[in-house]
Amino acid sequence: MTSLVRLDRDLRVDLVRGFALWVIFVNHTPGNWLGYITPRNYTLSDATEAFVMLAGYAAGIAYGAAMDRQGWFFAATRVMGRVFTLYVAHIFLLVVFTAQVGLSAARLDSAAYLDELHLDPFATDPYRALLEALLLRYQPSFLNILPLYITILAMFAVAMPLMRYPRLMLALSAGLWAAARVFDITLPSWRGEDWFFNPLAWQVLFFIGCALSYRPPGGAPLSVPWRRWAGVLCGAFLGAGAVLTVMIWFHWDYTEATLPAFAPYLAAIDKASLHPLRLLTMLALTYLIAHLLPRDAAWLRSLPGRVFALMGQQALPVFCAGIALSFLARVGLEAEDTWWMQIVVNLVGAMALVGLAMLTAWYGAEKRGAPRTPRLPSPPQPDRN
Structure with missing residues (x-):
């Protein structure tokens, strides 16, 4: 574990992303008791916001440096190469996920799986469903995060030079987010349904991450200095958000009965187009973590810290495996919803991730390592007899 974690990076970013990937696995497993303690139960944002923002942060570091060294076109080709990798991963995950859900539905005689996960078109019109899935116009449940990432990264390939003008980039990004929300602008889908994650709105988190990480030649990244009053305001906002989250998830009937005028505003806190309260929650969390968690904190290099950091550094395969494993975990919990099955499902899932x-990480380290010099055969020894 020690030798596989890349310590030359900001481990705070890797740790939070690894934690978000583990949370995605837990939250995508219905009936998982650990789902009651994940952040979505006490903040107005969840792991998806963290995933998208940190993806932008990583892109600003990696591709911004490539753009400054070798120009926009070269960096854009690298970004589109990553887009292709993500697209292939999405199609592979689609095939695996559809196969395991379809087989489980047939073996367990449970068509509810297909309906609930929006995979029923594969039963009624499989060829059209496959074509639309390849075009990203059809996205079954749990398979909508990678299309979001693919689309935003393709937008980033075009908008990359704007990183040199971070305030202009953020203004344009915020304008697009506002327009997508106000005018209900989204990308087309097959059956007339909106994208579960509207890329035209969610891109604002990605570009905020880019602006915070990109270091222009001879300059410094966009700075957001610490102010005590701002920290107190962020803490108060997150506390109020925790109360609202509890009202939404655990006491909705009581909220509707006692606050009938306020309940519609809570119900309107949507995820698809990144409601302002969800965006502000993510920004408040980022501000506090960035300033209150030192980059060189010793516990980041402890065993638990390195475990999450390692998962964050290998985000794509861990994410794909987490989605596939979450359905297997669901089937296991539905077959035997006991405390020992809860332990088995979560322990095996975490160990697999x-x-x-x-x-x-080991395979990547081998590829980056220097080629080994082949050992030459020893010269023949003279016969002493």
């Missing part, structure tokens, strides 16, 4: 991260 960490094991895959270790394997991927």
Whole structure:
């Protein structure tokens, strides 16, 4: 584990992203008791916001440096190469997920799986469903995060030079987010349904991450200095958000009965187009974590910290495995919803995610390593007889 974690990076970013990937696995497993303690139960944002923002942060570091060294066109081709990798991963995950859900539905005689996960078109019109899935115009449940990432990254390939003008980039991004919300602008889909994650709105988080990480030649990244009053305001906002989240998730009937005029505003806190309260929650969390968690904190290099950091550094395979494993975990919990099955599902799932991260990191380290010099055969020894 120690040798596989890349310590030359900001481990805070990797740790939060690894934690978000583990949370995605837990939250996508219905009936998982750990789902009651994940951040979505006490903040107005969840792991998806963290995933998108940190993806932008990583893109600003990696592709911004490539743009400054070798120009926009070269950097854009690298971004589009990453887009292609993500697209292939999405199609592979689509095939695996559809196969395991379809097989489970047939073996367990449960068509509800297909309806609930929006996979029923594969039963009624499979060829059209496959074509629309390849075009990203059809996205079954749980398979909508990678299309969001693919689309935003393609937008980033075009808008990359704007990183040199961070305030202009953020103004344009915020304008697009506002327009997408106000005028209900989204990308087309097959059956007339909106994208579950509207890329035209969610891109604002990605570009905020870019602006915070990009370091222009001879300059410094966009700075957001610490102010005590701002920290107190962020803490108060997150506290109020925790109360609202509890009202939404655990006491909705009581909220509707006692606050009939306020309940519609809570119900309107949508995820598809990134409601302002969800956006502000993510920004408040980022501000506090960035300033209150030192980059060189010793516990970041502890075993738990390195485990999450390693998963964050191998985000794509860990994410894909987490989505596939979440359905298997669901089937297991539905077959035997007991405390020991809860332990087995979560322990095996976590071990599988960490094991895959270790394997991927080891393979990447081998590819980056210097080629080994082949050992030459020893010269023949003279016959002493």
